[in-house]
Every structure is written in structure tokens, then in C-alpha cells.
Amino acid sequence: MDKTGIHPGGEHAHIHVDSHGEHHEDLGFWRKYVFSVDHKVIGIQYAITALLFLMFGFTLMMIMRWQLAYPGRPIPLIGMWLGQDRAPMGVMLPEFYNQLGAMHGTIMVFLGVVPLAVGGFGNFVMPLQIGAPDMAFPKLNMMSYWVYFVGGVTMLVSFFQKGGAAQSGWTSYPPLAVIAPGQTLWLVGMVFLITSSLLGSVNFIVTIVQLRAKGLTWMRLPFFVWAQFVTSFLLLLAFPPLEAAGVLQLMDRLAGTSFFMPSGLVVSGKPMLIAGNGNPLLWQHLFWFLAHPEVYVLILPAMGIVGEVIANNTRKPLWGYKALVYSVSFLGFMSFIVWAHHMFMTGMGTTMSAFFQTTTMIISIPSVVILTALLLSLWGASIRFTTPMLFALAFLPMFGIGGLTGLPLGLAPSDIHLHDTYYVIGHFHYVVAPGTIFALFAGIYYWFPKATGRKMNEMLGAIHFWGSFICINIVFMPMFIQGLGGMNRRMYDGGMQYAHNKELLKYNIWIGMAAWTLGLFQLPFIVNFFSSIKWGALVDKNPWEATTLEWSAPSPPGHGNFLTEPIVYRGPYEYSVPGAPRDFTPTFEPEKA
Amino acid sequence: MNIPYTIEERPDTGLTNGKLGIWLFLASEVMLFGALFSTYIILRVGAPEWPHGELNVWLGMANTFILIGSSVTMVMAWASLKLNDWGKHRIYLLATVLLSAAFLVNKYFEYAAHWTKGELPDHSTFLAIYFTLTGLHGLHILGGIVVMLYFLGPGAGLYKKSPEQFTNRIEYTGLYWHFVDLVWIFLFPVLYLL
Amino acid sequence: MHSDQESIRKTIKTYWMIGAALFVFTGITVAVNQVHLAVPLAITVALIIATTKGSMVASVFMHLSHERKWVYGALILTVIGFAILMLVPSLTINDSIGTPIHVEAPAAPHTGH
Amino acid sequence: MQTFLSMFPIQASTHAAEVDHMTILVHWLMLVLFIGWGFFFVFVLFRFRKGANPKASYTGAHGKFAKSTEVAVAVIEIGILIFYAIPAWATRVKAFPAESQAVVVRVVAEQFAWNVHYPGPDGKFGRTDIKLVSADNPLGLDRSDPNAKDDITTINQLNLPVDRPVLVHLSSKDVIHSFGLYEMRVKQDAIPGMTIPVWFIPNRVGEYEIACSQLCGLGHFRMRGFITIQNAADYQKWYDDQEKELRPATTTANP
């Protein structure tokens, strides 16, 4: 068959709806669902795996919140099964608390959100949106999933090794990380995850540059594709230094080198027998050189999804599409020169701190532009409050809170008081949890019909939204008060020993309650998700009456995606065009349709 | 169903997927080695003193010649395909493999010399960075060898089916190989001479 | 196609010449190293030569002298990233208000230099 | 102002007020922005719901509203940078008090305690050597060194006189810790392999705490020290008592 992706099976896949995008040529079960090279199957594999990791990472956190709410009290239900070296008599040990913290962070960032946002949505939606038959390198695509999978398993296994999982924070600062147990498997796992991301990002960039459909010029690209494009560059250029740093830290742990180990270390009373002359700050630089761009990797795809959902549910074009595109690109570029705002307290001189404070303030501007554009898109709209739209709308103020609280952190003097307190925790959770996670939920509800040919239940969706929205705010809002009050993060006992925390401890109980309730409110989602695959309302190609290319393919799209060669005639968001027959004019419909 | 622009170039970008792909991969490699060079700079500037003449310059120079040579044979292996001279291509590719093997053997002797003196990575910052950088570079060489052996052996069949595609793949392999050579061109002075 | 082959034949000569040039430059670097220059000078010379060699490999063997704009684009971004990676961390570390403590390694695993 | 201030710990150093003032200023900016955007947000959600506006407008919002807000945000941020943040930081990391006027102390962090080292009347810190480190000599202080004879060392207890500049030479024996004095608005990572100067002027007599503010292992949460800010007389008395205790110790310490 020819390269346009037309194929006989598509028709059949179109009528006979099934939840996995059925192929006509019958590869066996394994080639079809497990070792598939079809970007849609791989995308779904990524999404499911990532969601499970999200659930797991969240569970770790719910356990932690118990210890913070009721320090030293036996953990109910599961406490007894955690084992002597984690929670004797169900009472959590400090080392286990630190493991939970480090692994929660790692899992949520590297195994949850990024794989879902990039591996999941990127893989499934992006090729459809640009009218490609598949990714440019399908085999590479499959490989990147399985490498990710191995990395994930490595991380999970690390809980069961002697001494437990990594326990030096997701930031893994040496010397602690070099001498603390559990770190080796963490590093190995990270090397896998990074490799997977690199394979993925190469594939994404090539696909977007090379496989755009006829007529799909750069300024006609859906905003989501732009977000994925910039994200891929961030991954491509920011991840390798962390891979290098990981190798160096492995050398320090296994070969006894001292890249990050200065001379004259005395650990628990004994001088360390190492060559020394290393530099602990070197790790922090290499780590944050990745980890700051990484946080934009967490947010950009989310912004992309929100853009798509808002355009569709406001029934009007996105306001300032060009401004959005430029801001996203500029944001991506700037994110490479702000990283040391995580390191103000390491004794930075005036010059460099001035530099990083300035870049940090500058980078906040494009975010403001993006948020403003998305907000103004609502003006003159005809808003439909569908479940995806609810989550997308909630993203705006939530990201607003998260982003704005980044400003005092970005100014070194105010960071003196706020650094390493719950203020930081509050800041970034507002961006990643009610921000990114909500955007991802929006994406799931929005593209679920395309992936399965069925809609998710709106009622359960609404319950999921309102429950999560209220709880998540009760979880994170008090953290700002705690932070301003000077409550440190990463505290096994919540910092109950400190006089200045006395007033702040009570919030830990609310937060705990809210966090567990938040957990309960995920149940409607899980039920909705799996039941809709079987019993959800059937839909055809374009249930949301959307304009972008993915909606011209059957739901679910067959192998090769499109029944006829997709051609793009206009911009991505031609909604409510004056004089048009309907309130949406798809990009893929010829002038006189 | 097959992917467009695997063989012919996309008109508006003038590129095949593989060409862009390999360059992007090399971009990430640049950042990988960049981080290691940055490490080198920071550790060296911070070090109280830095050893000189730790390594055998002559072995290092020999390896530099070997790698440069392998780069020439590699590019010739590709050029011969362009002139559809299959025989020459095989010879040049084989030569490249042999040269790279020679490089590794030579490197092994260098390593062995250190080990016998008990000079392991944990011995000093210099040796730590030396073993890490050259070790990682060595792995890249090894990877290159595997790929070339593939195109000498099982992969060669593709030439019958689709000469252009085979030629493209040899070109991509070449790009990778020249990059590995390029890294060494910097490693040599940085580690052996300075 | 034929003209294409002609151009290839021509470039083959350049390949060999570049190869030879690289050999020569390598020789020069080592030679320069034999006459022991002051460290800063030695570093500059060595790096200049290495850069020349590197750019020869890149432009001729890797055909960068005439590539497509997308490759250039990606590489420009990479070069910028690389420059940042080389400069900013060292600058920041050198701008620290702290002063390093150099302790002789306690009975280091093997006797240091 | 007050509503915000009530959330902070009390201000026990001269620069605390300045830091808080800036923090609060930024929070006002944030609040204004958020409320502004928030009102707009809520309004459009209500005004342009499908029920109220069945037919969307293709062109949407007009006017320079967006531009002006964006420019405003940028300008304000630049202002804060130039007039507050950068100068304020410079005073923290540049304008150190002269050793002669200041109370100079070494603080060496370890898992999980704060070792404090006073130079004693001679104003000179005795030589330390990691080979001498032991349970009862955590700093590895070499008492045979003449400068060390009068050095005072304490663990988790930092006494300081009120209203005098304090210069702390901060370092760590093992991993990275952070010297967090919340009431003083002081925070500085203690990084092994280097000593980092920290300075402040306590201006409030009282008992405060040192909170380790960088994850340093299992004991991070309990790595707590105490600061006692005393008036000149009490401080001097404490100091002399320490010196007295030292006498017998030194004679037995070195053969």
C-alpha cells in the first residue's frame, strides 16, 4: 500500500469499533497489543502504565501524609504489611519516610506525568493531528516504551532491595546520595528512563518536521503539536547532562571515584578513604540543568491540551495563536538558563545570582502571555462545560497560583526564608497537580472517544472533577501558610519539634484528610475509565465537532490512521466562522464541502 | 502501510527521516559529552594540582591516527556505494571495522598498563575522569563496530532489495562514526597533552 | 545521476586530502606539546588545533559544509546549549562566596601524587 | 501588611524586616494579579456560558488589555529586581562585617548535629585535623596548637550577644546540611569541602532554634540546634564560664 496511509482495513476498523484500533493484517496478539509498533497502541500502553504509576506515586504520598498528620502513630490498614525494616508495628521509620518522599517525586515526574503527557498523548494524538500514518521510526517508538518499562520496573524493584529504595530526595544531592542506601538502582533506573526519553524526543521531532500532511504549514499546526515539539527539544538537549551526571554518581558509588566528593569527609566519626577533590555542587548544576527544563516538560504538553480543549469548547479560535507559539518557543529556550534559582542558598555571589534572578523573572513573562491568551480566548465564547472543559478551565487559576508563587522563590532574598519550606512544595504542586494533572485528565476525557470509539460518562466525570478540585485545594493551599511560617519540607515528623511550627501542625491533619478524600474521588474516574471502554456511548469520527485532523480519522483509527490522504486547507481552530454553515470548519474540509 | 521519506527526501525540508534523526541523536550526544567536558573543566580548575605526563602520548597519538584513518575509510565506504562499487564498499567497511578494533586493542593495553600499576579510577580525579571519558567513548566505538558488522553481515542483504536505502544507512552510520572520531580529536589533547 | 557520480569522484580526492591534513595536524599538536609551553598557551594552541580538526571532520566527512536548514537549526540550538553547559556552571561555581578547603586525602586508597 | 506579617515567624535580626517587606510586596503584586485575572475569569465563565451566548464570536476579544497587563507585570518585576532583590542579596553576600567588630564563630555541621567553635579570647581558631576527630572531639581540634588552647566548642548550642554583627564560618563534615535560622531570616547550605561566611545582627534577646534545612539523612528531622541571644553582660558571663571549664580540660588533653 502507498505512503498516504490509505488502506482497505480502515473501512472495516471504522465500522467495527473496538477499543484497541484493530488492524486488518492479523498479527498475533503479541505483535498487536504488546510488541506493537503502532503509535496508537504504544501511546495507550504508555498512558495506562503512566496512570498506574501515578496511582502508585499518589498512594506513597497518602501513606506519607498519615505520618505527617499523626506522627508516630501506626499506619492503619496497610501498616502491618510494610515489614520490620519499613514500619515496625506499623509505625513508619525515618528511612522509609525518606524513601517514600524520594520515590514519590521520582515516580510522579519521570514515571507518571512525563510518560503520560509525552509518551501517552504525544504518541497517540500528535501523529493524528499532523496527518501522519505513524511515527517516523515505529520500531524506535516501541523500543522507547519498553526501555521506559524496564526503567519503571527497576524503580519498583528498588523498594525490595536491602536498605530499601533511594532515600536522598528526587534531587539526589551528593555526598548524601553517594553514601546512602538504595541509590544505585535509582541511578540505573534513571539511565533507562533518560534513554527512553531521548529515543522518544528524536522520534517526535523528526515526525513533526517530516510527516506533516499536505498543506499543514507551521502556522497551521495545532497548539498541542507545537507544545510537543518544544518539549521534545527540551528533552533532547537537557536530559543528556543528567545521564552523564548519573554515570558519574554511579562511578562514585561503584568505582569509588570522587567526582562529587570533596576531600576531608568524616562520615559518622571516621575519615572517608577516598581520593577527594570532587565538587558536590557540580551534581546540583548537572541535575538542575535537566530538572528545570524538565518542569517545563511537565507543563508545556499540559498547556497544549488545555489549548485544544478550550478552543473546542469555546467554539472560537484561540486568542493570539501566534503569540502562544512564540511564547512557548521562547519559554523552552529560556528554561535552559534559569536552573540555578534552585541553588541560591549554596552561597552564590552577586553577579550570578543577579543573572539567575533576572532570567527567572524574564521566563515568567511568556507564561503570563500564554495564560493571558488562554484567558482572553474565553471572551466572546459560547462555553460548553463538558468534563474536559471543566478540568481545562480549572487549570488556568491553578497554574496561576502555582506560577505566581514561583515569583517570590525566584527572588533570592525572599527565597532565603522560603527555600526548602512547604512554600516550595505548595508552589510546584499547584503547577503539577491541579495544573498538569488536571490538564491530563482533561486530555483523557477529550481524546478517550478517539482512542476507544466510546465516550466517558459525563456524570461520573463531573463528580471526579468537583471532588478533586475541592480536595486538591485543601491539600495544597495550607502549605503556603506553613511555608511562610517556616515549616521545612522533607521532615519525617512534620517538624513538630520546632517552636515556630507549633501553630502550623494542625493543618497537617486537614491536609491528610483532604489527600485521602482526593484519593477516594479518583475512584469514579477509574470506574468511568474502565467501564466506558466496554459500555460507553458509541461515537463516530468527530463527537466534539472539532476542527483538527485527528477527528477526520475513524474512532478508533485503524492501522495507518487515515482512510484517505489527509489534506489541510486552513488554520487549526476555525470555529464559528462568519457565514459558515456550521459553527466549526474542520481543517480537513475543502473550501466548498 | 509504510512511512514516507524513509528513502527519498521530503521536498520542503530536503531531508530523509533517518538523516534528521541521526543528527538529532548526535545533538544529544554533544550534550552528553559536553556535560563530561564541563565536569573536567570544573574539577580541573578546582584541583590543587593536576598531573602531567600520566598517559603515554605515543599510544594516544597512534590511536588518533587509527581513528582518523577509520573515518576516511568510512567515508570511502559510503562514496563507493554512491559509485555503485559494491566490492570497494565491502573492503572499506571491513577496513573501518579492523581499524576500530585496533583502536580498542590499543586502548586495552593502555588500560592494562594503569591497572598493573594499581592505578584505578578511584586513585585520583584525573584518572577518574580519564577512565570515565575514554570508557564512554570506547563504548561508542564498540557500538559502531556492532553496527558495521551488521552491515557487513546480515544487513548487507538490503543492498539487493533497495540500494538507496542501504546507501542512506551507511551514510548515517558514517555520520555517527565521524562524530565518535570528532570526540576523540578533542579527548586526545585534553587528556594526553594538557 | 551521472553528474552526481562525477561530483562524488571529485570529493573523494578531498576526502583523502583532509585525511592527510588531519594526520599532519595531529603531528603538529604532539610536536608543540614536546616543546613545553606555558600551560595557558599550550591549552589555547591545542584547543585551536583540535577545533580546526574537528571542523574539518564535521564540514567535509559529515558534509556539514552543505546541509539542509533543519540540520543547521538543530545544531545551532545544540551549540548554544553546549556553550551554556561549558560556561555557566563554572562561572557560577567560581562566583561562590565560599572558599574551598583542601585537605590531603586521609590515607587515600592508593598513594596520591 | 499585618495579615501577611502574622504568618511569618517573629523578626529577630536587623535584616529580617527588609526581607519580609520584599516578600510581602511581591505577594501583594501576586494577589492583585490573581484577583484581577480571577475576576475576569469568573465573569467570562458566567457571561459567555452557552446559555447566555449561544453564538460565539469569531474575532473575540479586542483592545490592548493583554499587552498592557503583560508590560505592567514585566515592568514591576524589573523594578523589584533592581530596587529590592539584587541590592538586598548583595548586602547578604558582600557587605560582611570586619572580623574585628564582629563575633566570629565556626559552625561545622555533621549528621546530625551542629558543632560550634569559638576562637576564644585570642580571637584565633585553633588548628583542626580530621585525623583527630573522635566522639569527644567532633571538630578534631588540635589542643596542642597554642591558638587552640582557649577555643570554646559546644554542640547544638550557639550563644550570641544581641545587637552585634555575627560572622559565621559555615562548613560541613559529611553531607550537605543547611543552617536555617527562621527567626533571623538566615539560611545557608553547609557544604562539605568549603567554608561559607554567613552574617547577621541579632536584635532580639531570646531563645531560638537552628533548623537543618537540607535533607541530610535519617536524622534530618531531628537535626536541631539552639541559639541563645543574650545581652552583652550575660553573654560575657557565659563566655567566661566556658573558659573556666576549659582550663582542666586543656591540661589533661595533651601530654
Ligand code: HEA
Ligand atoms: C510544571 C512545573 C513547574 C513550573 C511551570 C514552574 C514554574 C516556575 N517556577 Fe518552579 N518549581 C517546580 C516546578 C515548576 N515551576 C518544582 C518541581 C520545584 C521544586 C523542585 C524541588 O526542589 O524539589 C520548583 C521550584 C522552584 C524554585 C526553587 C525554590 C527553592 O527551592 O527555593 C523557584 C525559584 O525561582 C521556582 C520558580 C518558578 C518560576 C518563576 C516559575 C514561572 O515559570 C512561573 C510563571 C507563571 C506565572 C507568573 C503565572 C502567570 C499566570 C497568571 C497570573 C494567570 C492567573 C490566571 C487566573 C487567575 C485565571 N520554582
Ligand code: HEA
Ligand atoms: C508531577 C509531579 C508531582 C505530582 C503530580 C505530585 C502530586 C502530589 N504530591 Fe508531590 N511531590 C513531587 C512531585 C509531584 N507530586 C516532587 C518532585 C516532590 C519532592 C520530593 C522530594 O522532596 O524529593 C513531591 C513532594 C511532595 C510532598 C512533600 C513531602 C516532603 O517534603 O516530606 C508532599 C506532601 O504532601 C506531596 C504531596 C502530593 C500530593 C497530595 C499529590 C496529589 O496531587 C496527587 C494527586 C494525584 C492524582 C490525582 C493522580 C491520580 C491518578 C490516578 C488515581 C490514576 C488512575 C489510574 C488508572 C485510571 C489506571 N508531594
Ligand code: CUA
Ligand atoms: Cu542536616 Cu538536614
Ligand SMILES: [Cu+2]
Ligand atoms: Cu526551576
